[in-house]
Amino acid sequence: MxxxxxxxxxxxxxxxxxxxxxxxxxxxxxxxxxxxxxxxxxxxxxxxxxxxxxxxxxxxxxxxxxxxxxxxxxxxxxxxxxxxxxxxxxxxxxxxxxxxxxxxxxxxxxxxxxxxxxxxxxxxxxxxxxxxxxxxxxxxxxxxxxxxxxxxxxxxxxxxxxxxxxxxxxxxxxxxxxxxxxxxxxxxxxxxxxxxxxxxxxxxxxxxxxxxxxxxxxxxxxxxPENVFVAGFIGAPGMNLIEGTVSGFGGALVLTTASGMNWPLPDHEGLSEGAEIVIGVRPESVVLSDEGTEATVAFTETTGSEIHATMTAGEDQLLLLSKERLPLERHAAVRVSFDPNHIHLFDKQTGKRIN
Ligand SMILES: Nc1ncnc2c1ncn2[C@@H]1O[C@H](COP(=O)(O)OP(=O)(O)OP(=O)(O)O)[C@@H](O)[C@H]1O
Ligand SMILES: [Mg+2]
Structure with missing residues (x-):
């Protein structure tokens, strides 16, 4: 030994x-x-x-x-x-x-x-x-x-x-x-x-x-995960990573992407308006929601027990993983969201975890 x-x-x-x-x-x-x-x-x-x-x-x-x-x-x-x-x-x-x-x-x-x-x-x-x-x-x-x-x-x-x-x-x-x-x-x-x-x-x-x-x-x-690399490496299918700028929206903070899409952010002291960050969202945390962000279904795959739906939202891709057999047709317009308290926040410059 x-x-x-x-x-x-x-x-x-x-x-x-x-x-x-x-x-x-x-x-x-x-x-x-x-x-x-x-x-x-x-x-x-x-x-x-x-x-x-x-x-x-x-x-x-x-x-x-x-x-x-x-x-x-x-x-x-x-x-x-x-x-x-x-x-x-x-x-x-x-x-x-x-x-x-x-x-x-x-x-x-x-x-x-x-x-x-x-x-x-x-x-x-x-x-x-x-x-x-x-x-x-x-x-x-x-x-x-x-x-x-x-x-x-x-x-x-x-x-x-x-x-x-x-x-x-x-x-x-x-x-x-x-x-x-x-x-x-x-x-x-x-x-x-x-x-x-x-x-x-x-x-x-x-x-x-x-x-x-x-x-x-x-x-x-x-x-x-302590940084963006770990976030992307661990987990299959991999975590969604979306880049953007923190901005104010109706009294709350949101992430605004380069293509103008808005995603919810948690209430976190480490976030301030104008900051460039990356958010990490596990595919299993993504849900369909009437109040969510507009997206289009690009394609779906199934393992039998799960559905993996790849969406396009602006210029970003977002993967949704569901154990439910959601009726998601290719090219369908949907709205997607996630609980902002279950996401990972990273500094875009350093890649280091913020929350
Ligand atoms: N004998 C050698 N001479 C020069 N460079 C080498 C030599 N052996 C490995 N390297 C380099 O060292 C780095 C690490 O190689 P290593 O074989 O340890 O990687 P690894 O993590 O085991 O990769 P893999 O998962 O592909 O086996 C690589 O960039 C490789 O090109
Ligand atoms: Mg090796």
Whole structure:
């Protein structure tokens, strides 16, 4: 088991800096999900923690001891990759035992460790088979087994499920969570899929371009995004983001967009007339309302349980999500609104949350 600490960690590839002074504490036994768009530095961060990549600046501490210069072996941190990276010519047993054999463990101890891991991962009947004879999920479990036999202090998963189909992915997610509960080992799980992050994470760290935008529980990120980026990234379908200027209207404040549409605003001390802001409205907060703002239905989609209606209001698009089967025809003129007390307010310049 291990506690991992990053202090002001920087990574440069040549002159190009890709991680910009990152601070992060992962508690002993924590399950942390690291999420962010492609290229934001997730794999780079994991590779620095595992020792596959040098740390350009700052410190990595494992259980309080500086580990920047430690060999990967000494760190005892196992990484599971997206592409499984199994040896095709070796059986499952040999794949799983490989690192132990390299480490000089006796045959007997190796077999015992492999069989223990195989049982945990439901691979006992697969031990003498080759990777080509396994399903995607089984291959993924072998990749996990290879990490598991080493009894590491921490596991790092780099998008381990992206090669699996949706159903298998859901099943493997549950298995990884169960494995965490059973072992209680520190785990960092990387994904670019916000849905996976939301459903798996006890704590989520959301990165963009080498910095942490927000860290917190899934619901903290969903309910109180600290900036426009987090607001747009977390939630599917995504939050509606509308830009405009705060203006007075009949004694209240409204948001007036560039195309002259008015949207209700909450009574908030941080708002003053003339301010340029962005409001964030979850699609499920948008409703049809006789007193609402004029809009046109652009198109609708249904998932069966929900209707997603994309509206045009002036130059803006607004998505409405309803569990009710609203009879919304394409091109229909409607009026839409939302409870201003359930919206998110951001400064347009800085993108930072106001309310
Ligand atoms: N070996 C390398 N040399 C130069 N630049 C690199 C190298 N590896 C990664 N980068 C750059 O560092 C940045 C972060 O890459 P990284 O692979 O960590 O992103 P990621 O968040 O894992 O993305 P993805 O979700 O696509 O896997 C990217 O801009 C990438 O181009
Ligand atoms: Mg990556």
């Amino acid at each position: 291990a506690r991992l600490t990053l202090r002001n960690v920087v990574k440069k590839y040549g002159a190009r800096q890709v991680i910009h002074g990152l601070d992060l504490d992962v508690a002993d036994g924590e399950f942390l999900v690291l999420v962010g768009p492609s290229g934001c530095g997730k794999s780079t961060l994991l590779r620095m923690i595992s020792g596959l990549e040098d740390i350009t600046g700052g410190e990595l501490l494992v259980d309080g001891a500086v580990a920047n210069k430690m060999q990967p072996k000494q760190r005892n941190i196992a990484m599971v990759f997206q592409d499984f990276a199994l040896y095709p010519h070796m059986t499952v047993r040999k794949n799983m035992a490989f690192a132990l054999r390299m480490g000089g463990m006796s045959r007997k101890d190796r077999d015992a460790a492999v069989e223990r891991a195989a049982e945990m991962l439901d691979l006992t009947n697969e031990l003498e088979r080759h990777p080509s004879e396994l399903s995607g999920g089984q291959k993924q479990r072998v990749a996990m087994g290879r990490a598991l036999v080493r009894d590491p202090a921490a596991f790092l998963f780099d998008e381990p499920l992206s090669n699996l189909d949706a159903k298998l992915r859901a099943q493997m997610r549950a298995e990884i969570k169960a494995l965490h509960r059973r072992l209680g080992t520190t785990m960092i799980y990387v994904t670019h899929d916000q849905m996976e992050a939301m459903t798996m994470g006890e704590r989520i760290v959301l990165m963009r371009q080498g910095v942490i935008e927000q860290a917190g529980t899934p619901l903290q990120l969903y309910d109180r």
